[in-house]
Amino acid sequence: MDNVIGLEIIEVVEQAAIASARWMGKGEKDTADQVAVDAMRNRMNKIHMRGRIVIGEGERDDAPMLYIGEEVGICTQENASSFCDPEQLVEIDIAVDPCEGTNLVAYGQNGSMAVLAIAEKGGLFAAPDFYMKKLAAPAVAKNHVDIRKSATENLKILSDCMNRSIEEMVVVVMDRPRHKDLINEIRTAGARVRLISDGDVSAAISCAFAGTNIHALMGIGAAPEGVISAAAMRCLGGHFQGQLIYDPEVVKTGLIGESKEGNMERLKSMGINDPDRVYSDDELASGDTVLFAACGITPGTLMEGVRFFHGGARTESLVISSQSKTARFVDTIHMFDSKPKALQLH
Numbered sequence: 001m002d003n004v005i006g007l008e009i010i011e012v013v014e015q016a017a018i019a020s021a022r023w024m025g026k027g028e029k030d031t032a033d034q035v036a037v038d039a040m041r042n043r044m045n046k047i048h049m050r051g052r053i054v055i056g057e058g059e060r061d062d063a064p065m066l067y068i069g070e071e072v073g074i075c076t077q078e079n080a081s082s083f084c085d086p087e088q089l090v091e092i093d094i095a096v097d098p099c100e101g102t103n104l105v106a107y108g109q110n111g112s113m114a115v116l117a118i119a120e121k122g123g124l125f126a127a128p129d130f131y132m133k134k135l136a137a138p139a140v141a142k143n144h145v146d147i148r149k150s151a152t153e154n155l156k157i158l159s160d161c162m163n164r165s166i167e168e169m170v171v172v173v174m175d176r177p178r179h180k181d182l183i184n185e186i187r188t189a190g191a192r193v194r195l196i197s198d199g200d201v202s203a204a205i206s207c208a209f210a211g212t213n214i215h216a217l218m219g220i221g222a223a224p225e226g227v228i229s230a231a232a233m234r235c236l237g238g239h240f241q242g243q244l245i246y247d248p249e250v251v252k253t254g255l256i257g258e259s260k261e262g263n264m265e266r267l268k269s270m271g272i273n274d275p276d277r278v279y280s281d282d283e284l285a286s287g288d289t290v291l292f293a294a295c296g297i298t299p300g301t302l303m304e305g306v307r308f309f310h311g312g313a314r315t316e317s318l319v320i321s322s323q324s325k326t327a328r329f330v331d332t333i334h335m336f337d338s339k340p341k342a343l344q345l346h
């Protein structure tokens, strides 16, 4: 699959990040999101592939978003048979978040990125638009920590696995009322908490890289972002587990429907019979081949944000492949003018 899509996938996230970054700090989150979607779709539809969106911006409707079920890639277009032989191409599933952290972009804050994950057809969990309890940790703690255990227990295990004291550890938690008890528990156990307003994909993946000073992600975020995080962690060997949250009382927002019972019914209708199931990263991203790509919109722990200069821009992306077992940081200069006056070195 790597060979089929090649480095083009990097340009998909780069173009989405550049488009969104033009709206950085403008206070217009919907526009920052929309332009990223448009740029991602335009670039994706130029790639010689047969793709289908499995995680996107909602079910199929007339909205101009990358909707679930949308076919993407030049070989899914009407006249494709004149230049593609569909039988020769592997069908792929794609999870996208063209602007992960729309608020972060709109208010000029760190940690937003354009991101996607790819696997062969059926290789990504088509997560419903629910919340997900998440636990991410470095590779040394993989399958030692467990989302079913308390934060206190997991911090002790993490401390043993990482050979550092709990006090030396930093746990990222989303700054939400639903996490009040969790935050107290982590602090009481001795670890330090880094609260983030948005952007838990970046936080989850940061756990797999030493030097980020992020040692775990705990708490509840969105399920689609959980699958995208899992795809990266699966390739990196880090620990990631997710459990769907269907009880509105737990998340303390009305965003997941009115009742626990109604949500359980909805999950059942999607074929999820055990709503309490704990998913590991290789169940959320089960494909033989998994590819992850992200490009920083605003500066983050892993990547620089988009930096514009006269006549161009510079971006930093991260591309992770289970096939080639590589995590590549790609530093790109984009020339908007045919004859730019100068290229920005740093």
Ligand SMILES: O=C(COP(=O)(O)O)[C@@H](O)[C@H](O)[C@H](O)[C@H](O)COP(=O)(O)O
Residues within 6 Å of the ligand: 097, 099, 100, 101, 102, 103, 174, 176, 197, 198, 199, 200, 201, 220, 221, 222, 225, 253, 255
């Ligand atoms: O921050 C996030 C928002 O993503 P986006 O809408 O693409 O800008 C995600 O990283 C979070 O995982 C998540 O969406 C959030 O925790 C759920 O929303 P909330 O109801 O505000 O807690």
Ligand SMILES: [Mn+2]
Residues within 6 Å of the ligand: 097, 099, 100, 101, 225
């Ligand atoms: Mn998001």
Ligand SMILES: [Mn+2]
Residues within 6 Å of the ligand: 033, 097, 098, 099, 100, 101, 102
């Ligand atoms: Mn988004």
